[in-house]
Amino acid sequence: MIQLIIIGILWIGGIVFTIWTMKRRDEDGADIAMTASLVGAGGGLVGLIMFFITTGFVGLNPDYGTGTSSGYITLVKEEGIFWKTVEVEFQRSQGGDSSIRGECSTVNRELLPALRKAQEGGYRIRLIWDKWLFQPWPEGKTNCQLTKIEAESG
Secondary structure, eight states, X not given: OHHHHHHHHHHHHHHHHHHHHHHHTTOOHHHHHHHHHHHHXXXXXXXXXXXXHHHHHHOBOTTSEEEEEEEEEEEEEEEOSSSOEEEXXXXXXXXXXXXXXXXXXXXXXXXXXXXXHHHHHTXXXXXXXXXXXXXXXXXXXXXXXEEEEEXXXX
């Protein structure tokens, strides 16, 4: 959210600075309005691009929510060229007809052995995760950040 505030301040500041500079040069009112609108549109476009870039690296609202899911791990894979993440896919029940599936990501390598063991053994586990509104790219593909794994009895 702070990214939007900073970009908004810079955008408005750019428009105000343009109007102030042109008034000091005794420019025509129509020229001032046209130039200010072009600076505003260009600044808005640059601001929007900067918002998506900074949000991609910093994230947005990391404490958006928390949750748990119980089920069976169907896929554990490591991905990434620069930032290695662990991507996990799971389904809520066993069998081919299970249609409720989920996925989450983690950068915590300590969870990898337990995830692989649960996948290979077919154990039912509980996944505990934090939800981002927008998760940073270096943290994984999903908006769910896996924080803990617990074995379920039964």
